[in-house]
Amino acid sequence: MRANAEVLILEDDAETLDELKRHFEAKRFHPLGARSASRAVSVLENNSQSTRPVLAVVDWDLSKAPDNQWSSSDVLARLARDLSDCLVIVYSANIDSFPVRSEIHRAHPRAWLHDKRDGHASLISRVDRVLDQTVGDLRVHDGSVVIHIPTSDEHHHREAVRLVVHFPDVVTLHSDTATKAVRRFGDWLAKHGSSVRVVSHGNRKYRLELVERPASPGERVPSFANA
Amino acid sequence: MVVASAGRVRPGALQPGTARSIVVISDDGEPAVALRERIDPHFALIRDVRPGEVGVAIRACRPFPWLIIGAGAAAAAVLRTATLHPTLLLWRRPVPVELRERAIAFDRFIELSDRVERALAREVGGMRLAVGEGIVMPDGRCVSAPRLEALIAAHPGGLALKAPSRRSVATLLGRHGAEVRLVSLDPATVALR
Numbered sequence: 372m373r374a375n376a377e378v379l380i381l382e383d384d385a386e387t388l389d390e391l392k393r394h395f396e397a398k399r400f401h402p403l404g405a406r407s408a409s410r411a412v413s414v415l416e417n418n419s420q421s422t423r424p425v426l427a428v429v430d431w432d433l434s435k436a437p438d439n440q441w442s443s444s445d446v447l448a449r450l451a452r453d454l455s456d457c458l459v460i461v462y463s464a465n466i467d468s469f470p471v472r473s474e475i476h477r478a479h480p481r482a483w484l485h486d487k488r489d490g491h492a493s494l495i496s497r498v499d500r501v502l503d504q505t506v507g508d509l510r511v512h513d514g515s516v517v518i519h520i521p522t523s524d525e526h527h528h529r530e531a532v533r534l535v536v537h538f539p540d541v542v543t544l545h546s547d548t549a550t551k552a553v554r555r556f557g558d559w560l561a562k563h564g565s566s567v568r569v570v571s572h573g574n575r576k577y578r579l580e581l582v583e584r585p586a587s588p589g590e591r592v593p594s595f596a597n598a
Numbered sequence: 599m600v601v602a603s604a605g606r607v608r609p610g611a612l613q614p615g616t617a618r619s620i621v622v623i624s625d626d627g628e629p630a631v632a633l634r635e636r637i638d639p640h641f642a643l644i645r646d647v648r649p650g651e652v653g654v655a656i657r658a659c660r661p662f663p664w665l666i667i668g669a670g671a672a673a674a675a676v677l678r679t680a681t682l683h684p685t686l687l688l689w690r691r692p693v694p695v696e697l698r699e700r701a702i703a704f705d706r707f708i709e710l711s712d713r714v715e716r717a718l719a720r721e722v723g724g725m726r727l728a729v730g731e732g733i734v735m736p737d738g739r740c741v742s743a744p745r746l747e748a749l750i751a752a753h754p755g756g757l758a759l760k761a762p763s764r765r766s767v768a769t770l771l772g773r774h775g776a777e778v779r780l781v782s783l784d785p786a787t788v789a790l791r
Contacts, residue, residue: 444609451610473627476634477646479610539640541617541730572732572740 376514376529377401379427381411381446383435394495399513408441424457431463447478456542462487462494506538507566507581519563531556534579544575553577612654617643618731619659623652623668636711640729641718661744672697684748684757717751722790723778735774743770749790756789
């Protein structure tokens with residue numbers, strides 16, 4: 372199954388929002404755009420069963436938003452609570468300020484920070500580096516496929532993409548279906564003799580790990596090490 | 599326009615989670631921001647906490663914080679945690695009387711950050727902290743063992759551990775071929791040797 376990964380974009384400037392959406396569409400992600408925090412929260416709430424963005428790009432300063440009922444801090448807190456595996460990039464022109472950094476990380480302790488003064492090209496470049504993640508002999512392409520570089524074989528599943536873009540972090544899965552998909556991905560890596568393997572932390576938590584000696588193609592390796 | 603219906607949620611720093619947590623208590627967030635610049639973010643979650651939030655923040659760390667950093671008077675929740683759990687405490691001098699037996703004192707930020715960096719990177723008897731949570735054991739397996747994580751943080755020092763926890767840590771060390779064992783420093787305190 373091919374499921375394009377979603378990206379949440381919270382940007383109060385309409386022109387910038389369109390630019391970012393176009394960029395993600397060109398990369399075959401499914402962008403979920405919002406010009407205000409309340410709109411972003413409602414996008415997350417109203418599609419909570421089907422929407423699990425792999426990335427959120429959040430403008431910290433929403434002074435141009437059509438409404439200010441909610442703040443970017445509210446969106447970040449919600450992302451931290453409901454979508455803890457979603458990568459978050461927060462950009463601000465005041466990113467060097469201690470109080471701003473503190474507030475952002477209080478709202479979302481795992482958010483990545485980006486300086487808005489470096490311009491949109493810099494932001495897009497940063498996002499691309501995050502999403503086109505290369506781990507060992509694996510690379511993510513188009514936000515929906517993991518490629519085993521030596522063989523060019525593809526693995527199409529969003530949980531596999533999620534594991535690669537989150538490397539080396541632990542990813543928590545939310546269903547048996549997702550767990551099975553990750554196990555299949557682990558088998559696929561072993562079958563390809565990949566330099567990467569899936570490690571289980573138990574309780575549906577998984578991460579990728581680089582291995583010192585990749586398995587020979589077809590060699591059966593224990594992809595799931597757990598106590 | 600669709601309007602968000604639910605109420606506001608707690609900041610992420612106060613939300614429950616099992617990630618290895620460092621609770622940093624301050625009035626202005628400055629120590630937490632500075633520490634975040636120094637440590638590998640994949641290895642620990644920094645919870646930037648105000649004095650009035652300490653109880654909520656500590657309860658959010660499941661099962662207990664790996665490390666608590668503070669200054670000045672200790673909140674009741676810190677004292678309770680220090681009594682019940684093997685959480686390492688790093689406290690800016692002067693350390694309050696009630697924490698003197700438990701906390702490691704520091705004067706300068708660089709002392710603090712060096713100690714945290716070393717604790718996160720420490721290898722003891724072939725064991726090291728895994729990314730996020732858990733321990734990579736000498737046999738390559740990854741186990742969830744918060745009390746053992748605390749002992750690795752405190753090494754070569756020790757921490758208070760109750761008898762059932764000592765037994766489970768000792769069993770884990772043996773099962774995974776760790777090259778260290780648990781030794782008693784005094785009736786209440788154990789360390790890895």
